[in-house]
Amino acid sequence: MTVTHPHDTQAPDHRQGRDGQVPRRISAAAFLQQREAVLRTWPTGAGVCLEEAIEYQRAIPLAKRFALAMRDVAARRGMLVQPRAGVALIDEHVRLLKYLETDGEADLLPTTIDAYTRQNRYAEAALGIEKSITAGTSLLNGFPAVNHGVEGCRRVTESVTKPVQVRHGTPDARLLAEISLAGGFTSFEGGGISYNIPYAKNVPLRKSLADWQYVDRLCGWYEEHGVPINREPFGPLTGTLVPPCISHAVGIIEGMLALEQGVKSITLGYGQGGSIAQDVAALLTLRSLGAEYFRAAGFSDFELTTVFHQWMGGFPENESRALAVISWGALVACLAGADKILVKTPHEAMGVPSKEANAQGLRATRQIINMMADQGGLATDAVERERVILEREVRCLLGRVWELGRGDVCEGVAAAFEAGALDVPFAPSGQCRGKLLPMRDHEGCIRIFSPGLVPLDHELLAWHRERLEERARAEGRRVSFQMVTDDIYAISKGRLVGRPR
Amino acid sequence: MKTTQTPVVVLGVIGSDCHCVGNQILDAFFSERGYRVVNLGVMVSQEEFIHAAIESAAVAILVSSLYGHAEIDCTGFRQRCRERGLDDILLYIGGNLVVGKLPRAAIEQKFAALGFDRVFLAGDDLEIAAECLKSDLARRARRERRRIA
Ligand code: B12
Numbered sequence: 001m002t003v004t005h006p007h008d009t010q011a012p013d014h015r016q017g018r019d020g021q022v023p024r025r026i027s028a029a030a031f032l033q034q035r036e037a038v039l040r041t042w043p044t045g046a047g048v049c050l051e052e053a054i055e056y057q058r059a060i061p062l063a064k065r066f067a068l069a070m071r072d073v074a075a076r077r078g079m080l081v082q083p084r085a086g087v088a089l090i091d092e093h094v095r096l097l098k099y100l101e102t103d104g105e106a107d108l109l110p111t112t113i114d115a116y117t118r119q120n121r122y123a124e125a126a127l128g129i130e131k132s133i134t135a136g137t138s139l140l141n142g143f144p145a146v147n148h149g150v151e152g153c154r155r156v157t158e159s160v161t162k163p164v165q166v167r168h169g170t171p172d173a174r175l176l177a178e179i180s181l182a183g184g185f186t187s188f189e190g191g192g193i194s195y196n197i198p199y200a201k202n203v204p205l206r207k208s209l210a211d212w213q214y215v216d217r218l219c220g221w222y223e224e225h226g227v228p229i230n231r232e233p234f235g236p237l238t239g240t241l242v243p244p245c246i247s248h249a250v251g252i253i254e255g256m257l258a259l260e261q262g263v264k265s266i267t268l269g270y271g272q273g274g275s276i277a278q279d280v281a282a283l284l285t286l287r288s289l290g291a292e293y294f295r296a297a298g299f300s301d302f303e304l305t306t307v308f309h310q311w312m313g314g315f316p317e318n319e320s321r322a323l324a325v326i327s328w329g330a331l332v333a334c335l336a337g338a339d340k341i342l343v344k345t346p347h348e349a350m351g352v353p354s355k356e357a358n359a360q361g362l363r364a365t366r367q368i369i370n371m372m373a374d375q376g377g378l379a380t381d382a383v384e385r386e387r388v389i390l391e392r393e394v395r396c397l398l399g400r401v402w403e404l405g406r407g408d409v410c411e412g413v414a415a416a417f418e419a420g421a422l423d424v425p426f427a428p429s430g431q432c433r434g435k436l437l438p439m440r441d442h443e444g445c446i447r448i449f450s451p452g453l454v455p456l457d458h459e460l461l462a463w464h465r466e467r468l469e470e471r472a473r474a475e476g477r478r479v480s481f482q483m484v485t486d487d488i489y490a491i492s493k494g495r496l497v498g499r500p501r
Numbered sequence: 502m503k504t505t506q507t508p509v510v511v512l513g514v515i516g517s518d519c520h521c522v523g524n525q526i527l528d529a530f531f532s533e534r535g536y537r538v539v540n541l542g543v544m545v546s547q548e549e550f551i552h553a554a555i556e557s558a559a560v561a562i563l564v565s566s567l568y569g570h571a572e573i574d575c576t577g578f579r580q581r582c583r584e585r586g587l588d589d590i591l592l593y594i595g596g597n598l599v600v601g602k603l604p605r606a607a608i609e610q611k612f613a614a615l616g617f618d619r620v621f622l623a624g625d626d627l628e629i630a631a632e633c634l635k636s637d638l639a640r641r642a643r644r645e646r647r648r649i650a
Binding site for chain 1: 518519520521522525542544568569570572599600602623624
């Protein structure tokens with residue numbers, strides 16, 4: 001394939017595809033009306049008063065504002081370190097977060113929400129809380145923030161000195177957002193695609209997109225009242241060999257949808273794929289294309305930062321090997337110049353980590369970041385090649401979404417998933433076709449084995465195929481589904497590419 | 502009952518769990534080994550497992566749980582199977598079965614007490630699970646023949 005320079009490819013004026021329509025922000029009246037119904041979906045909703053919550057948020061010290069921390073780190077070209085963590089009970093959760101900010105030296109804190117709450121199954125979360133009290137240990141895989149209510153959340157956010165973010169995987173996060181923002185969290189992860197397709201069985205996309213417009217409107221509301229709330233679309237999706245063009249397209253769309261509702265601080269995410277060249281190129285491209293598309297959509301008043309997730313697929317069970325995977329991710333994040341890194345733990349393959357294991361991941365990451373601090377990024381021919389290709393791919397995908405949406409991004413997304421023009425590999429959701437199949441090439445880059453109905457141009461697809469044929473020749477076998485399976489297991493079994501056994 | 506029929510197994514991920522990568526691999530794995538796999542995918546309730554097992558005259562239910570809530574999600578499962586007339590069905594479970602890290606013996610004990618015939622951890626070799634299923638089914642068939650004779 002002849003590699004064209006980025007400037008040769010088509011400019012992304014997506015307004016062309018939107019019939020000149022302006023962004024559609026939910027009106028104050030419609031928003032406030034919907035709020036009433038949302039707050040009634042579980043008793044703790046009654047504890048939220050928006051005016052009081054805004055006052056409360058305004059009093060939060062600047063050092064605990066997520067958006068400011070992100071702005072700051074981008075300005076000084078550093079990288080902030082953040083773990084994932086959440087347990088069932090408030091005191092236990094506070095102890096965990098305090099440990100991570102002291103012993104773990106985390107710059108930013110999480111509160112990972114349990115899986116019942118993510119499905120709005122609050123009665124089951126209540127049972128999990130009860131059983132955890134009896135068992136004397138957390139039987140939930142996260143913090144049930146809705147059940148604990150505004151006061152419970154405030155006890156958490158007031159107990160620590162670092163900014164705290166809600167991290168979850170909730171298709172309908174309206175009540176969770178209301179309660180946790182009133183509870184003092186200053187950043188909220190997710191989006192209408194990234195918290196639906198990997199996390200649900202069959203929630204209609206139009207529904208999750210609308211519910212996330214509500215969440216974004218709520219964040220925008222705080223922003224308009226002088227309280228910046230950082231928003232972070234979930235980049236890694238299924239964490240399993242996701243081609244970067246797919247996650248980039250989704251992230252850029254979700255960023256735009258958040259901006260439409262008045263959000264200003266956006267952190268776009270990317271999950272490590274495994275090829276250093278591809279990963280560095282992907283992060284650079286995410287930043288540049290994100291800014292380009294946001295501007296083309298008419299937004300100028302935004303702060304765009306990036307987050308790199310250490311390997312999100314299956315981990316090795318052996319803890320030393322797991323720490324190697326963690327450190328390798330940290331190195332690539334440095335080479336790519338990410339603003340933030342999400343850290344895994346040596347317990348990843350086994351279960352929710354102990355606080356000690358969590359701090360081990362943080363310290364290994366910190367060591368790498370410090371050693372890399374005075375070294376530059378990575379600029380090689382391979383990185384440049386991957387950038388050019390990825391940009392072209394993202395333009396193909398987004399171009400089709402705008403076309404299908406004819407002025408309405410949400411409609412375009414729903415139509416694109418229906419048509420298979422957007423597709424996420426290994427997703428549980430019936431809302432995506434699941435026809436797109438990825439595979440590693442000979443060097444470990446994630447390529448497209450079966451494109452399904454994704455609208456990449458022929459030249460691109462032929463190029464992907466040729467890269468895979470090259471691997472197949474080297475392995476003395478044909479390009480086949482077996483290679484996909486081998487790739488899924490490869491890192492957990494000790495290498496990047498799933499070579500024949 | 503015709504013994505030459507392809508044995509049916511019901512497969513799914515229980516509760517609110519959305520992890521589906523292993524599920525897709527297990528589907529292919531057991532299909533390749535001569536079973537008809539009724540795959541219910543992710544987020545399957547006890548009731549859905551039981552209903553599908555009755556409908557398909559399944560010999561086994563293969564439950565997955567990766568996200569840590571298996572104990573809560575599986576409480577009362579065996580009893581409910583009995584109540585619905587599935588007295589004899591094999592119940593297998595595999596995955597990341599508890600929140601956090603516990604010794605294998607403790608995990609096996611927990612899930613044996615919940616009525617599971619076999620318990621597998623995420624890293625276990627699938628070939629061993631296939632062997633177990635084969636021998637458990639053979640033992641069951643012998644018992645059945647003795648009962649009839
Ligand atoms: C990829 C991944 C994700 C992806 C999943 C995408 C998707 N929809 O599938 C994303 C990022 C979305 C995700 C989300 C979450 N995840 Co996750 N995830 C993983 C990860 C990294 C790999 C899982 C995987 O795909 N492995 C590859 C496949 C092939 O292996 P497998 O799933 O283990 O399945 C095999 C075996 O278990 C076995 N098996 C499974 N079932 C059965 C049944 C029988 C009968 C037999 C014989 C064998 C068997 O055979 C399968 C095939 O080989 C694991 C950690 C790891 N393993 O490294 C965590 C992990 C499973 N996730 C975890 C959790 C908790 C979550 C969340 C709840 C978030 C959170 N609180 O951290 C959410 C899920 C929300 C929900 N509603 O379910 C925890 C579970 C913790 C625990 N048990 O204590 C893990 C272990 C990570 C950790 N250490 O914290 N996750």
